[in-house]
Amino acid sequence: MRGKTFRKIISVFLLSLLVSSSVILFARTDLMKSFELRSLDACFRLRSRGPFHESIQLIGIDDFARKILGKWPWPRKVHAAFLNALSKFPPSVVGFDLLFVERDKKDLEGDLAMVSQASLFDHLVLGASVRIDDFKTMDYAADEIKDIPDTLKETTRIGKVSGSLDDLPQAHDPLLPFSELLKVSEFAFLNASRDLDGVVRKVPMVIRYKNDLYPTFPLRIVLDYYDVKPGDVTLNLDSGLLMFNYSGGEAVIPVNSSGYMLINYRGQIKDFPAYSYIQFLQVGNIQGRLKKEVLDPKDFLGKLVIIGLLTTRGTDTGSTSLSSNAALVEVHLNAVNTILLKDFIRKISPLSQVVLILLVSVFSGFIAGFLRKFLALLGTCFLLVLFIGLGIWLFIFASFWLSMISPLLAILLSFSIVTFYRFLAEEKEKRWIKNAFKHYLPDNVMTEILEDPSRLKLGGERKTLSVLFSDIRGFTTYCENRSPESIVSLLNEIMDRMTAVIMKWGGTLDKYVGDQIVAFFGAPSKERQEDHAERAVIAALEMVSEMKKLHYEWKKREIELMCMGIGINSGEMVVGNMGSSKIMDYTVIGSEVNLGARMEALTRKFNVDILISENTRNLLGENAVVKDLGVTQVKGFDKEIRVFELQDFESDITKEPGF
Numbered sequence: 146m147r148g149k150t151f152r153k154i155i156s157v158f159l160l161s162l163l164v165s166s167s168v169i170l171f172a173r174t175d176l177m178k179s180f181e182l183r184s185l186d187a188c189f190r191l192r193s194r195g196p197f198h199e200s201i202q203l204i205g206i207d208d209f210a211r212k213i214l215g216k217w218p219w220p221r222k223v224h225a226a227f228l229n230a231l232s233k234f235p236p237s238v239v240g241f242d243l244l245f246v247e248r249d250k251k252d253l254e255g256d257l258a259m260v261s262q263a264s265l266f267d268h269l270v271l272g273a274s275v276r277i278d279d280f281k282t283m284d285y286a287a288d289e290i291k292d293i294p295d296t297l298k299e300t301t302r303i304g305k306v307s308g309s310l311d312d313l314p315q316a317h318d319p320l321l322p323f324s325e326l327l328k329v330s331e332f333a334f335l336n337a338s339r340d341l342d343g344v345v346r347k348v349p350m351v352i353r354y355k356n357d358l359y360p361t362f363p364l365r366i367v368l369d370y371y372d373v374k375p376g377d378v379t380l381n382l383d384s385g386l387l388m389f390n391y392s393g394g395e396a397v398i399p400v401n402s403s404g405y406m407l408i409n410y411r412g413q414i415k416d417f418p419a420y421s422y423i424q425f426l427q428v429g430n431i432q433g434r435l436k437k438e439v440l441d442p443k444d445f446l447g448k449l450v451i452i453g454l455l456t457t458r459g460t461d462t463g464s465t466s467l468s469s470n471a472a473l474v475e476v477h478l479n480a481v482n483t484i485l486l487k488d489f490i491r492k493i494s495p496l497s498q499v500v501l502i503l504l505v506s507v508f509s510g511f512i513a514g515f516l517r518k519f520l521a522l523l524g525t526c527f528l529l530v531l532f533i534g535l536g537i538w539l540f541i542f543a544s545f546w547l548s549m550i551s552p553l554l555a556i557l558l559s560f561s562i563v564t565f566y567r568f569l570a571e572e573k574e575k576r577w578i579k580n581a582f583k584h585y586l587p588d589n590v591m592t593e594i595l596e597d598p599s600r601l602k603l604g605g606e607r608k609t610l611s612v613l614f615s616d617i618r619g620f621t622t623y624c625e626n627r628s629p630e631s632i633v634s635l636l637n638e639i640m641d642r643m644t645a646v647i648m649k650w651g652g653t654l655d656k657y658v659g660d661q662i663v664a665f666f667g668a669p670s671k672e673r674q675e676d677h678a679e680r681a682v683i684a685a686l687e688m689v690s691e692m693k694k695l696h697y698e699w700k701k702r703e704i705e706l707m708c709m710g711i712g713i714n715s716g717e718m719v720v721g722n723m724g725s726s727k728i729m730d731y732t733v734i735g736s737e738v739n740l741g742a743r744m745e746a747l748t749r750k751f752n753v754d755i756l757i758s759e760n761t762r763n764l765l766g767e768n769a770v771v772k773d774l775g776v777t778q779v780k781g782f783d784k785e786i787r788v789f790e791l792q793d794f795e796s797d798i799t800k801e802p803g804f
Contacts, residue, residue, distance in 0.1 A: 153514065153570075157563055161510030164559045165503045172502075172551040179342050180550045186344065188540040189466040194412040198485040200370065200448045202236070203419040203478060205455035210423040217454070221245075221255035223426065228262035230425040234445035238268040240366040242335060242453035242474045245271055245322045256325065264329040268369035272362060273332040275316035275352060293319060293354065294327075301332070303351055303358040303375055308382030312402040313353040333365035337476050338405065344464045345473070347405040348480045350387050350398060351380060358404075363480035370449045370485070371396070380404070399489050407490045409483040409544055410466045414455060414475050418444075422452070449485075451478060492546045505532065506555040513563035525560045529553060605721025605734070610667040611681040611761060612714055612738050613652065614745035615643065615688060617660040619707040635704065636660060642691045643709075650684040655732050661745075665733050668720040678715045678764035682794050685711045685755045712744025713791075714758040740786065743779045747788060750777075755791040768795045 171177050211217055224245075231239065249256050263269050293301070321332055334352045337345050351358040360368060360375050364387075368375060371391035378389045380400075387398040387406075400406050453474025456462060463473050483489060493501065505528070512524040532552060539545040617639060624632050640662065644654055647664045655663040666684075667677030692709045699706060716737030724730050737760070744756045751774050762771060770793035776785040 156566065157510045157514040158507060160563050160566055161507040161559050162503070164510070164562055165506035165555055168502055168506070168551055168555040168558065169499055171554075172498075172548075175341055177551065179340075181548050182340055182342065182344065182346060184536075184549050185346070185540075185546060186466040188537055188546070189410050191537060192541045194416045196486065196488075197411060197417060198449075198482050200237070200485065201417060201478065201482055202445060202448050202450045203414065203417045203474070204231075204422055204425070204450060204452045205414070205419055205472075205474070206422045206453070207455040210421055210426075213423055214426075220252050221249045221259040222252065223255075225255065225258035225262045227422060227425050228259065228265065231445070231450070232262065232265040235266065236445050236448045236450040238270065238366050238369040239266055239450045240270040240333075240362060240452070240477075241272055242362065242451055242477055243272050244274060244320060244335070245326055246320050248323050248325075256323070260325045260329055263326060266330075268366075269330040270333050270362065270366050270369060271322045271326065271330050272335040273322065274320045274335055275354060276318045277314045277316050277336055277338075277352075293321065293359075297327070297332075298357060299376075301359055301375055303360065303378050303380055305379040306358055306382070307380070308384075310353060310356065310358075310382070312382070313351070313358070313404050314349070316352050316354040319354060331365065331369070333360055333362040335362050335477075337473065339463065342464075344466065345408075345476050346466055347401075347407050348476060349403070349405050350400055351404045353404075363477050363484060364398075366449060366451070367396075367481060367484045396484065396487065398484060399491075406480065406483070407492075407546075408466075408476065408479050409488050409490045410479045411482055411488070412479070413465075413467050414472060414478065417478055420444075449481065451481070453477070488544060490544050490546050493548060498548060498551065502552050502555045505552045506559040509556040509559040510563040513560045514567055518564075521560070521564070525556065528556055532556070605719040605723065607717055608668055608720050609677075609715065609717050610665050610720060610733060611677040611764075612663070612665045612718065612733060612741035613647070613681050613685060613711060614713075614742050615662045615664075615685075615709055615711045616745055616748075617707050617709055618749065619705065620660040623705055623707060639692075639695065642695065643688050646687045646691055647684050650680045650687070652680065652684055653731070656730070665718075665720070665738075668733075669731070676798055678713075678761050679794070679796050679798050681713050681715070682755070682757065682761070682765060682769070682791055683796070683798065685713060685791065686794060689754045709754065710745055710748030711755045712741055712746070712748060712757075713755070713761050714738075714741035714744050715761040715764050716740070716758075736782075739781060740779065743781070743786075744788065747777065747779070751788070751790065753790040757789050757791050759787040759789070762789045765794065770794065 172181075206217070214223060245259075316334075316336075319334075321327055322330065334349075336352060337348045339345055340347075348363055349361050350364045352361055358380065360378070364378075365375070368378070368389065371389075371393070373389050373391050378387065380387045382400075382402060382404070385400055385402065387400050387404075389396055398406055451474065453472060455472045455474070462470055463476075465471050465475055465479075468475060509525055509528060512528070513521045516524055533549060536547040536549040539547050620636075623635075639660075640657060643662055647654060647662070650666070651670060652664045652666045653668060655665060657663075664684075665677075666681045688711060689709060692707075696706050714737055716735075718733045718735035718737045720731075720733045722731050723734065740758060744758055748754065748756045753774075756774075757765075757771070762769065765771075769791065771789040771791055774788045774790055776787045779786045
């Protein structure tokens with residue numbers, strides 16, 4: 146038994162190991178990565194909105210502003226008026242999530258006005274863009290492309306870089322603000338990357354252009370907010386960290402080998418403090434026909450202001466983890482919020498992910514392999530729910546991304562494959578049991594054993610049963626002058642009929658001992674054990690009847706007639722597999738079994754066909770037709786035993802043979 150259990154443990158472990166290895170390999174495919182990313186989006190949506198850094202303010206170019214001011218893009222004099230109004234509540238940094246690449250040839254004075262107003266701010270960051278090898282940003286006109294001036298490189302590029310730049314996407318063809326505006330402002334690249342499913346979940350912190358690294362829009366406006374120069378930023382690509390010091394401490398931003406930061410989306414555009422672009426133009430009084438609204442200077446003084454298009458149409462829209470169709474300024478708002486709050490998403494390491502997949506796969510496999518089927522299913526469902534709950538809890542309360550899809554797949558596959566293996570093993574065991582016991586047990590009892598093979602384990606249990614012993618009188622004399630072939634043929638004929646009767650009435654064939662049959666009723670079946678005595682006597686009466694039918698056939702074949710003596714006793718006995726772990730016999734033992742054997746021997750003394758003990762008589766009730774033969778001394782028993790001849794028995798059970 147120990148060897149069998151050990152082999153099962155090894156088999157389940159190897160199957161679980163195979164499952165986990167397959168899942169680990171599958172986890173590297175684009176399909177699996179897509180599922181993992183969607184599970185991340187689900188965690189974002191389950192989490193409540195916030196927190197938001199108190200300094201972030203959004204000024205949106207919304208549909209209302211465009212309705213008042215006309216079709217986008219607007220004349221530069223509009224932006225000049227906006228900047229003039231905003232300068233009255235000077236923020237620490239102003240970032241335009243917009244491109245001002247070309248001069249307005251129709252309104253050069255508007256360009257100059259915007260340049261003049263832009264010079265009023267210490268930190269004004271304007272959007273720029275590049276082509277990147279990994280994805281297409283937008284269509285460029287040839288005359289829009291210009292190189293980064295050498296004078297700006299020194300003040301714009303990242304100062305300290307360690308590690309290989311090979312994984313950083315290569316940028317080409319920069320689009321920068323027009324030259325006059327660039328002289329009085331700063332620029333930062335607006336590029337963001339979409340994943341395979343088109344969702345923006347990460348943003349580059351740096352852009353590689355001609356082997357120099359430049360900050361992107363979120364990083365640059367944070368640096369300006371902390372009054373840190375790009376040259377003071379350290380990027381370590383080997384450790385995946387971008388660092389800089391500021392007056393309040395140190396900022397450490399985790400990035401991947403390509404320089405991307407995973408955005409911790411805390412809200413949609415509507416969740417951030419927001420104002421309409423048109424409100425500032427009313428303050429500037431360029432739209433006199435509109436009612437003026439008073440803006441509180443405290444809302445912007447020393448703050449970080451981002452200006453962007455709020456639209457659900459056009460090229461400035463896309464999908465984020467929280468929105469299927471959002472203005473892309475939502476990306477930069479959340480990226481800046483992530484950096485300022487140091488609210489970075491932590492991920493499980495690749496090695497830990499491999500170990501986790503292996504552990505849950507093995508655990509699920511052992512649940513499927515060693516628990517009862519219902520408990521295994523219940524345990525696996527609990528494990529799935531527990532793991533999902535743990536993943537959601539870690540993300541909501543610790544911003545820890547536990548990649549759930551791969552481990553969940555490992556749990557399901559391990560459970561399914563081990564369950565299938567268990568099914569095959571059990572079917573094989575059932576076939577073995579069926580082949581071993583099909584000649585000893587009726588089909589209905591065999592079905593019960595196949596449902597619970599553990600009932601055939603080595604050892605026994607005490608049960609109240611009825612045992613039947615039968616013997617052919619005169620068979621020894623018949624054998625004296627007969628050939629072995631004829632003896633075996635006749636014996637097989639008798640045993641075939643008698644065994645069929647025993648099994649018909651739910652009996653279990655114990656053994657053949659020469660011309661003797663040993664059978665018992667009430668085990669291993671766990672149903673209707675209370676009527677074992679009735680079934681035993683009904684079988685005995687039918688065996689006698691079958692013997693009479695054989696007499697009729699033997700007369701025609703001139704075979705000597707033989708009679709049958711049957712003894713039955715009921716009582717407590719031990720039933721089970723007796724023997725060794727290699728060879729066993731499903732049988733009954735005990736003093737009550739011995740008494741049953743004595744009942745059969747006494748049929749000769751009393752010259753009756755069927756003899757039953759007092760124990761059996763008491764179980765039959767009033768429907769039994771018996772003759773009290775008195776008490777007699779039985780070999781091996783100190784007390785005398787009362788015995789009865791069974792003559793007939795009527796019961797409802799006769800209408801329902803078998804179990």
